[in-house]
Amino acid sequence: MIFGSVKMAMADQTNVKLLGMWASPFVRRVQWALSLKGVISYDYVEEDILNKSSLLLELNPVHQKVPVLIHDGKVICESLVILEYMDETWKGIPLLPHDPHGRAMARFWARFSDEKLEPNAWTAMCSEGEEKEGALKRAIEAASKIEEQLIKGRRFFGGDDIGYLDVAMGWVACWLPVWEEVGAMSIVDPARHPRITSWAGDFLSHPLIRTNLPPKDEMVDYFHGKRKRIMAH
Incomplete structure (x- = not known):
């Protein structure tokens, strides 16, 4: 099911950027979901959590944490929220149950x-x-x-x-x-x-x-x- 639907997602993966940090489990879950959704081409920005970039502070002024997903200019923060956004955006490969x-x-x-x-x-x-x-x-x-x-x-x-x-x-x-x-x-x-x-x-x-x-x-x-x-x- 997963591999057969990858092409469905690939057509709708333009303008995706992820701000993350390699050792964060919350960032990695977003990266896993992107792979499962077939979104394999996106910009990844590695953040230094001890020296946060102005971009991170601008995009996530409330928590000032990663991950931050930017899709078509829209900013989504908090990993579980991002997973749900992705599930509603790239529907070809559902993550959440149907019922x-x-x-x-x-x-x-x-x-x-x-x-x-x-x-x-x-x-x-x-x-x-x-x-x-x-x-x-x-x-x-x-x-x-x-x-x-x-x-x-x-x-x-x-x-x-x-x-x-x-x-x-x-x-x-x-x-x-x-x-x-x-x-x-x-x-x-x-x-x-x-x-x-x-x-x-x-x-x-x-x-x-x-x-x-x-x-x-x-x-x-x-x-x-x-x-x-x-x-x-």
Whole structure:
């Protein structure tokens, strides 16, 4: 389904620009979605988050963060909002489910991942003692809730094809193992979360995902540096 529809999207991908940062999971989910949508020709601008460009500050004055998508002169910020905009703009390859309840549930669990799992995993990586223990506990609990959403026999959250929720949670497959290594901790354990473990393997082996992954060794070095700077304060 994905590869057969690529040409449908390619005709409508002009004037696309993405402001991003290579180590951001939120930027990468937009890049994955662009690939899945067949939008393979666009301008990418790498941002220095410690020295933000005037363009980034102008286009996203509220949060001053990446990603920022510009399409035909229209500016869209926040990665999950961008995913929904893309799904409505390049309709040939839908990411969200067709039925309203399915779409609502996909949005709910994407937000849950961003609001419950991601911040607690980050805090656990960048802290020690009771703070680390509390964040780690909350992260494991969140991962267990997500585990329940993966139906046995399905490769992905929505079925046999990658969809919105897989892209939104792709950081769990790629970033979380790095954070676990840097923080000397375990959140997603194969014995405790076998479905997430299986899903992560399928997600990372997908042809359009495995060719668009950041180098793990560079990720480990980058987040070791981030952890060191945060812990020094």
